[in-house]
Amino acid sequence: MIHTTEVCRHYTRGPQVIKAVDAVSITISEREFVAVVGSSGSGKSTLLNLLAGLDSPTAGTIEFRGTTLNMLTRRGLSQYRAKSVGIMFQSFNLIYHRTALENVELALYFNGSSFKERRVAAAAILERLGLADRMTHRPADLSGGEQQRVALARALVKKPEILLADEPTGNLDQENARQIMELLTELNRQGLTVVIVTHDMDIAGQYAHRLIRMHYGRVVASPISAAGGRA
């Protein structure tokens, strides 16, 4: 589904070149649940941004279903994000002045959905994630677990082909983290390709089919079979 070839993301800070991602070649297949693991600063979040089309590689190529993302224009990348990819963030990144329902609706503004379609789809996904009674609440009125579920609903409402989650449990307690991971597992079972970035090896090992370990921008041992992986 996604294939990277010698992908690099280097930053230049004065005379210094920071190799956030350096010559990474990975393949993520359809319906896979992959966890990218590594310590802070290993380049896992940068790799996720590259896969999401939020950032562009300085070298190498990223292909999504045969389309080379590097070749797309900025608008083409926006379309890719609007239709094919769902993204979750560690800090949820909900817009604080909008209700849960409005936050979820935002994801449908850019793929041509009408007001009615947006409202129905957003309400349905929130209901499915157990937030039917929280739709009109603003993020400040929700718990961390509920906020992350709203963020998950926002990522899923446009029915993406792949879900990219950056530390989805990083700001959650153990119980809420477990609930979110079980939700992701369930979605993966239903056919969604899931890629998470985490530094929590326990979570990665428990739920992902496969681990990609990164260290100083490079994949150091790939693939690593995970305990939760399907045999």
Add this chain to the structure above:
Amino acid sequence: MTFRDLVAISAGNLSRMKLRTFLTVSGVVIAIGTFVAMVSFGAGNQKYISDQFDKLGLFSTMQVHRQTKTAAGDSTGARLLDGQALTDLSKIPGVRLAYPFDAITVTVAMADSQLSAKAQALPVSAMQTRLFSQLRTGGSFSSDSAKETVVTPQFLHLFGITHPDSIIGDTIVISVRVATVDSGLAGLLPRDSGWVRQQVRAIRFDSLFQSEYRQRQAKRLTNDAISRFVNGFFNHRAVLKETLTVVGVLEERGTGHTRMEPIILPVSIAAKFRSAGLSDDPTALFSALSQGTIFSLDSAASSRSYPQITLDVDPAVPLKSISDSVKALGFQPFSFAEMFEEMQKFFFYFNLALSVVGLIALVTASLGIVNTMVMSILERRREIGVLKSLGADDRHIRILFLVESGVIGAIGSVVGIVVGWGVTRIASLIIKHYMEREGVGPVELFALPVWLILTAVAVGIVVSVAAGYYPASRAARVDPVEALRNE
């Protein structure tokens, strides 16, 4: 993302920052209010003049004069405005009526008062044109030969009459002292045979061979002849009287529009005075001498010339074609409509100058918009990053912020129009109060035409959107990775 979505998002964002939005919109309100109030003053003056022109029927009036300069460089050979000219002008397509300005000096007696005034002859058909049909009270005379008259407010003023209605039905006596050319010519004739003998004896025949002597004798005889003609002309005068009933009073009108004398007479009545001879007004004699008509005076209108002919024209026919036809006949046309077009040009520049004041205020307000939008972007970097991660491209973000600026402009414009109009109402009340105190009829000096409303809204929105362009472009360039990383 539809336009409705954009407006809804923008309105939502603006309503969150109430105080900042209020202050920014207030800047636009003051600017648009100033713009509306200033241009409203120009538009009000323009409307007042336009209404006056329309009310007086000046848009359908053309005046025809003799050419002041012919090909020869002077007016000597210019065609006279006589009966034939009247016939020719009335045949021009688009001319509904042609009538001359035919004025005489008369003595008017009413009750115990008597004074000298000018009277003007008008056919009944001319009285029905818009130029003369605006009556303050009463009506027009019933026929061209009726012993009736219509007077102007100037007449009322001359006689100290304050209530126009009070004069309707009253009679006035018009009289003309006339002198004839015949009496002048009679003065030229030798008084007796002795006078002839005396003149012959005064000539030294032996000196007739000297040129200087001949010229002196010729001057003496000519001076003597002119003196006897003029004395004869003014010493044998007759008085012609006519009693007329006042049937109407014309509406007041500004000066300088059209020539209108205090007394309007039916043409037959005026002709009766005319046929009696020249007025004893010396200017009438000099006018006849200069026009070369002194020996062709008779009652027939065709032999008389006029200083001016007025045309009542069909507004549907282009004035240019009528004007060209008048010129082709050898006359000089003057159209109020063409004059109004020139005035329109003046008002265009006048309004432009007034609007500059409002635009300066708007430019200042636009700086407030720039400030507000830049602040908004700094505060909403994460939101921009989130929107981009959800699929918004640079264009969406740019439009979002432009619409936000446009909403500020639209709200500011609408409220500004109301505020500006309110200011003009207050100013109008104060001006009218002072006008009434000064005894001047109250005039509405402000107007809010639809074009001004639309222009104010358009200017407000365009300037606001232009002010938002830089911040919007800056927002569009926000790097989503950077924006989200900051959090």
